[in-house]
Amino acid sequence: MELRVKFWILSDAYPSIYRSKAGFCRFGLPAACAPVRLLFSMARAQDSSESPERLISATRAGEEDGFELKLRPRWLGEFIGQSRAKEQLAIALEAAKSRGEALDHVLLSGPPGLGKTTLASIIANELDVGFQQTSGSAIQIQGDMTAILTNLRERQVLFLDEIHRLQPVLEEKLYTALEDLKLDIIIGQGPSARTHVMEIRPFTFVAATTRLGMLSSPLRSRFGILLRLEFYTEEELRVIVERSAEVLQVPIDTDGAAEIALRSRGTPRIANRLLRRVRDYAQVRGNGEIDRKTAHAALTMLDVDPHGFDEIDRRLLLTIIEKYDGGPVGLGTLAAILAEDEGALEEVYEPFLIQIGFLDRTPRGRVATRLAYEHFRITMPQRPASLF
Ligand SMILES: Nc1ncnc2c1ncn2[C@@H]1O[C@H](COP(=O)(O)OP(=O)(O)OP(=O)(O)O)[C@@H](O)[C@H]1O
Numbered sequence: 001m002e003l004r005v006k007f008w009i010l011s012d013a014y015p016s017i018y019r020s021k022a023g024f025c026r027f028g029l030p031a032a033c034a035p036v037r038l039l040f041s042m043a044r045a046q047d048s049s050e051s052p053e054r055l056i057s058a059t060r061a062g063e064e065d066g067f068e069l070k071l072r073p074r075w076l077g078e079f080i081g082q083s084r085a086k087e088q089l090a091i092a093l094e095a096a097k098s099r100g101e102a103l104d105h106v107l108l109s110g111p112p113g114l115g116k117t118t119l120a121s122i123i124a125n126e127l128d129v130g131f132q133q134t135s136g137s138a139i140q141i142q143g144d145m146t147a148i149l150t151n152l153r154e155r156q157v158l159f160l161d162e163i164h165r166l167q168p169v170l171e172e173k174l175y176t177a178l179e180d181l182k183l184d185i186i187i188g189q190g191p192s193a194r195t196h197v198m199e200i201r202p203f204t205f206v207a208a209t210t211r212l213g214m215l216s217s218p219l220r221s222r223f224g225i226l227l228r229l230e231f232y233t234e235e236e237l238r239v240i241v242e243r244s245a246e247v248l249q250v251p252i253d254t255d256g257a258a259e260i261a262l263r264s265r266g267t268p269r270i271a272n273r274l275l276r277r278v279r280d281y282a283q284v285r286g287n288g289e290i291d292r293k294t295a296h297a298a299l300t301m302l303d304v305d306p307h308g309f310d311e312i313d314r315r316l317l318l319t320i321i322e323k324y325d326g327g328p329v330g331l332g333t334l335a336a337i338l339a340e341d342e343g344a345l346e347e348v349y350e351p352f353l354i355q356i357g358f359l360d361r362t363p364r365g366r367v368a369t370r371l372a373y374e375h376f377r378i379t380m381p382q383r384p385a386s387l388f
């Protein structure tokens with residue numbers, strides 16, 4: 001016989017994802033149920049940083065949580081760069097505040113480490129409302145979703161990270177909650193089952209995804225504000241490094257910060273990580289201060305690529321150059337060789353390489369540019385002039 005046991009995880013000792021989250025468990029052994037599910041959800045949450053902890057990977061490494069929290073800007077004014085997204089958000093925030101209403105639902109998209117989670121928490125701070133965070137992979141059953149939505153406080157922010165991982169059946173449940181602030185739940189089973197409509201308090205739903213292409217269009221259309229985060233310029237990253245150094249109380253000069261910014265792959269998360277490593281080097285091998293010379297020596301010792309390329313960037317370009325004479329190569333072929341999924345290549349890895357002009361997307365496939373050849377010090381083959 002199936003037992004339905006409701007449990008609550010109330011402890012503040014767990015990450016905020018699990019706070020005030022309730023769920024239903026459909027197994028026997030009620031006592032073992034909560035810890036087992038908690039372990040599973042923690043494992044799933046860890047899954048978001050699947051790749052090995054590489055210095056120049058843009059994905060989050062587990063041990064960095066505390067460090068990232070310390071460096072995370074809390075207000076829109078402290079958030080550097082992304083001027084378009086910031087402006088759009090500032091207007092919407094101002095309007096919502098002056099009307100005393102909840103902000104429209106916000107969808108944040110862009111490659112890892114560009115500040116989606118940071119912006120979500122800034123939205124809650126600016127609105128001066130509560131912030132609750134969970135993730136698409138942590139919500140497994142309808143009970144989880146019902147509990148989260150019905151426990152929301154008036155106008156608070158609910159942040160759902162990795163929304164592309166939400167199961168389709170739960171996604172559909174979310175639609176009515178987002179639009180009509182109602183949730184249909186079914187009580188009981190078989191002929192005696194009844195539907196019950198639950199009211200939800202007005203709230204702001206903020207969702208983040210690195211894979212915009214995986215969201216269905218009905219889901220996308222539920223958001224009033226769509227913000228796409230772009231890679232940061234070197235100048236913006238330099239300011240971010242200087243700000244982080246100030247928070248960490250590390251003496252750094254403009255040139256030292258610029259050297260770190262140069263190798264950060266347009267990504268604040270990488271910039272902050274490199275700063276941490278360079279700080280160690282400066283303390284042990286130098287006088288604790290970071291200037292261009294120290295930063296250069298530290299990053300060279302750490303073997304950080306001058307463009308901040310990570311292993312996949314390098315393998316992607318070298319595959320095109322060495323195996324396919326510079327391309328064109330189809331996306332499917334590249335994905336198979338690199339053992340990555342096509343969408344991840346297209347939305348997470350390629351945008352940076354295209355932006356810095358190392359990769360070209362053509363109708364016949366991906367092509368490595370002259371800059372890519374020069375970077376790897378490989379001579380570019382002469383191509384026969386095209387007839388058309
Ligand atoms: N605009 C910014 N100004 C200053 N620091 C920033 C900015 N954007 C991001 N950061 C820093 O970069 C780190 C990573 O940002 P965040 O966790 O918000 O990225 P994310 O887009 O949510 O990444 P993921 O897709 O992996 O969840 C944060 O700790 C924050 O300190």
Ligand SMILES: [Mg+2]
Binds near residue numbers: 116117118161208
């Ligand atoms: Mg995030």
